[in-house]
Amino acid sequence: MWTPAESYPDPCVEILDPRAEPLLVRNAAIERLHTGMRWAEGPVWFGDHRALIWSDIPNNRMLRFDEETGMVTEFRRGTNTNGNTRDRQGRLVSCEHRWRRVTRTEFDGQITVLTDSFDGKRLNSPNDVVVKSDGAVWFTDPAFGIRNYYEGLQAEPELPLDVYRIDPDTGEVEKVIEGIPHPNGLCFSPDESLLYLVETGGGLHVFDVTEDGKGVRNCRLFVDAKGGTPDGIRCDVLGNVWAGWGGGERLHGVRIFAPDGTAIGHIHLPERCANLCFGGPHRTRLFMAASQSLYALHVAVQGVPYM
16 A cells, blocks of 8 residues: 655655755655546646646556646547657557557547558557657567457467657658567657666666658667566656666666666656656656556656657
């Protein structure tokens, strides 16, 4: 049973290295904003609405948290959506398990399918997505959403488990990373010279982005998970990587890594954290989608703006 901290600093916000101290607000505590989901995922912040939207995959719905009132309402139903982000025009971009596609929600509410196939075959179950500053949409395509009927519709994979890029000008889909088993969360460094990628069951990998910004090279291990379970990831403006984490009572939550890969902090939650994002008026409120609940923590560093 989760209970909020009764004093500051919150004992569930752990500093592992002095480099984490300036990133954290020592008189801020973890808050549980909502509970009752089956598997919370894909939080994305809409500053123009002062609202957070996130996915509840097995319940086949998306939810909306209003920061001003604290109210939670249903945003959308029927897609088994997983990861979400915004494009450079502020539109919602989503990975849908049920229909095995990546979509964009237009300003009038209409849904545009960005892609549902590659090389004439259906995608597996797009998982996480990020939009680069050039407008290109990068997404991972593991098979988690088609393994059974819990998070989508059961089916056999038609494609390898790879990472793709959708060209912003032509809409052409190209494969940018292959050979990483079960690719999951991904994000760019603040200057977009690096791409971080989670391998479920492995760890975090990092790649150099090519000069034209359309591909990657020089894959190396950034973090060995060592029994932990990383999932969604985000960077702050200083280049630190914040990763949704799980793997046991002392590992559930968010793990913070310095740019050199050293673990410098851990935000302990009673549930495994699948994904996270920075939001609030200054991008300094960390929202954490963790199993059955949504948590938040005010921090002292801004997240990288994705629009």
